Amino acid sequence: MEENDNFFEKVYIVARQIPYGRVTSYGAIAKYLGAARSARMVGWAMNASGAAGDVPAHRVVNRHGLLTGKHHFEGTNLMQQLLEEEGIKVKNNKIVDFEKFFWDPSQALPR
DNA sequence: TCAGTGACTGACC
DNA sequence: GGGTCAGCCACTG
Secondary structure: OOOOOOHHHHHHHHHHOOOOOOEEEHHHHHHHOOOHHHHHHHHHHHHOHHHHOOOOHHHEEOOOOEOOOHHHOOOOOHHHHHHHHOOOOEEOOEEOOHHHHEOOHHHHOOO
């Protein structure tokens, strides 16, 4: 049963809307959901993204474009590798030109 | 019920 | 520019 009322489900839906070769931040998703102060909840939802299905959690990074969640992926460099596969440059666990690859759900998706 | 924890963010120094 | 502190909300023990 898809309980879209759940905050987690909303995060998953937005995360799946992230286009190829693009990245976004936890705060951006939280703000789109109307809970900019609950950015930590977005990260918490990502923690369970593996159980939710196909959620490109590797496209979600912190405000500074840092791969803070890479430690939660299977490999130590899996998250970085996935991003590089999409054409995103990653240097020292940080996305290069993060602002250029940044994808804002508030602008890409209808309110 | 209370307290601790966490894939964050903004403000402050 | 980089480190530290506090606030935020949901889940677990």
